[in-house]
Each structure stands twice: as C-alpha cells, then as structure tokens.
Amino acid sequence: MRHDPAAAAITIMLRSLKMHGIAQAAAELTEQEAPAFQSAIPIPSQLLKAELAEREVRSIAYQFKAARFPTYKDRPAST
Numbered sequence: 665m666r667h668d669p670a671a672a673a674i675t676i677m678l679r680s681l682k683m684h685g686i687a688q689a690a691a692e693l694t695e696q697e698a699p700a701f702q703s704a705i706p707i708p709s710q711l712l713k714a715e716l717a718e719r720e721v722r723s724i725a726y727q728f729k730a731a732r733f734p735t736y737k738d739r740p741a742s743t
Contacts, residue, residue, distance in 0.1 A: 668702070
C-alpha cells in the first residue's frame with residue numbers, strides 16, 4: 665500500500681465538512697487502491713475545495729451581518 669497525499673487530503677476535507685461516512689468510505693477505497701477511485705481523485709478534490717471556499721465566504725458574510733457594522737452610504741455629488 666502506498667500513501668497518496670491527494671486521497672488523504674480528500675479524507676481530511678470530508679471530515680472537516682462533517683461528512684464522516686463518506687470520509688471513511690474514501691479512506692477504505694484508498695487502502696484498497698481501487699483504480700476507479702484513484703483515477704477520479706482530482707474531481708472530488710476540486711469539488712471539496714470549492715465547497716470549503718464557499719462555506720468560508722458564507723461564514724464571513726454571516727459574521728459581518730451579525731456584527732452589524734455600519735454601512736457606507738454614498739451621497740450623490742451636489743451640483
């Protein structure tokens with residue numbers, strides 16, 4: 665069995681997204697060195713990175729909204 669850092673990263677990302685069942689299945693497929701899973705690794709990796717980024721953006725937006733920072737209102741130029 666060889667260690668594949670990309671497959672390990674997928675497992676870590678799945679766990680951080682609280683998808684423990686899928687993370688376990690991915691870890692098992694990595695251990696079995698399933699050829700279909702090994703060739704498909706780039707696809708779920710990109711999807712998980714996108715999901716993590718989107719959740720981070722939504723979290724920051726929510727935190728700014730919850731903080732109720734004053735909003736800047738642009739005044740029209742007087743003529």
